Amino acid sequence: MSDLRELYQEIILDHNRRPRNFGVPDQSNRTAKGHNPLCGDIVTVYLLLEGNVVKDIQFEGKGCAISIASASIMTELIIGKTEAEALELFQSFHDFVTGDDVAELADELEELKALSGVRDYPMRVKCATLAWHSMAAALDGDGENVATE
Ligand code: ZN
DSSP states (O other): OHHHHHHHHHHHHHHHHSOTTBSOOSOOSEEEEEEETTTTEEEEEEEEEETTEEEEEEEEEEOOHHHHHHHHHHHHHHTTOBHHHHHHHHHHHHHHHHTSOOSOOOGGGGGGGGGGGGGGOHHHHHHHHHHHHHHHHHHHSOSOSOOOO
């Protein structure tokens, strides 16, 4: 059990140290900024939506290791997914960390299990889900709010 804990810790630290898909993309057509005042986490998510498929997703921001690791893992999982699939993933992850549904996550979501420790800390759940809420908000946007920097 402690080996698993160490593995989870390592996954979180690795994503925090080297966040995947971090930065502002040249091209994006959906964006949303999330702020978790309880912890001070700020995450902005940039999506490139083509049809209903997420062609690209990047994020930038600063915050605790949990918030950055969760955002980093999320981007890897969301790329190539349809809008509906992305929101379904969010639901699965949300249920997982809030403990409403203790069912195992699908194998492809293995890395998300590293965040299971937040279950015992409701305030940390907000850290873990911040980027996901931002992603869902970006998908909800009308696409007029184009961000290109
Ligand atoms: Zn946090």
